[in-house]
Amino acid sequence: MAVIIRPTEDKDHAAVHRLLTERWTGPEIMLDDEMVDASRLPGYVAYDGEELVGLVTLIKRDGEWEILTLDSLNRWGGVGSQLLDAVVVEARSIGMGRLTVRTSNDNLDAFRFYQRRGFRLERIGQGVIDRERELKPAIPLRGDYGIEIHDEVLFARTL
Secondary structure, rough: OOOOEEEEEEEEEHHHHHHHHHHHOOOEEOOOOOOEEEOOOOEEEEEEEEEEEEEEEEEOEEEEEEEEEEEEEOOOOOHHHHHHHHHHHHHHHHOOEEEEEEEEOOHHHHHEEEEEEEEEEEEOOOHHHHHHHHHOOOOOOOOOOOOOOEEEEEEEOOO
């Protein structure tokens, strides 16, 4: 069955909340020293039949949109690219000129994913993740490749 990508709806909330809890230790994501409930943000879901297999959540600001979370349960299967494409199409349709995304310094897969899709490294926030860990102790000390997690990296793409 083909994966269906569509905007999030109220009926998706339980599944979105569950996915964010499994992937992010909860729907509350630290952003600029504030907790943001990603499960309540606009975005897109990816369903394979009845199963939620991907999600992107967005903070829509005047002048730019920020991708807060992007998850694909089937890595390397194209769902992440499809979700990002849906965001780009919508952003361009309203004349939004810029997308941003933040990740941690250890997330080499995200570095590759976003740069291959036109995002450029814009800023490194040294110690940001260390400060966030004080408020959210579930943030791990090391990432998938054994790299210590300390800094936040901002990528941006002009549309």
